Amino acid sequence: MQSTKVFLAPDIFVAFLDRAHPKHLHASAFFRYFAQEQYTLYTNTTNIIETCTTITQTMSYALTKDFLKALQQSSINVLYPEDSDLRLAFKTMLSYESSELSMQEALMASMSSRRGILSICTLEYIHPIFGISSFYLPI
């Protein structure tokens, strides 16, 4: 049975809000599918901060406020990094061979793996750590 837990990356939020984004339709399809299948969605505080920064820079500050308001009422679960999550992320970053792994990606992977979330919904490349894969819509 496929897991119904998905971790949301900041780029998916931005693509969903921005109708001029080349992947806006993809992002909308993801969210429609999650709502239809009643998935449990997760994100973390650093992803929210990054999303807010991107929205403010590329779109508007008013939209950032709307995003935060909607997130407050939404059933998207916001996770807070614990001490052990940070330690695991540091360790992963230090031991990973590729220099392309960012701290945020490492933290996202460590938080999702520790909570049994096996897929991350993103439009970018996912580094193969902790057996976490990118989320794909079933055809």
Added chain:
Amino acid sequence: MDQLYSVKQLAFILKVHPLTIRRYIKEGKLPAIRVGGNVRVKDSDFQNFHSTLSMASPQQSIILKAKKYSAKLFTNLDPFLRLSGKGASIK
């Protein structure tokens, strides 16, 4: 007459350190008596203690775990869905 257990025997049965048994006795969780300067626990007292131990601990841990990981489901009525395409980036 009830059978009596020593601290060592109880530690062996519960697979804990004898000092853990002595702590339970000191905290009043496990009633004990003194027989000639030695600590002994009655079988009935031990059975009572054992039943509370096996009943209380897992239930509480399950409740705490459920509280910690109670997650909400994303549905069609979610207010976040109303934000779809609300902004457009300036290039």
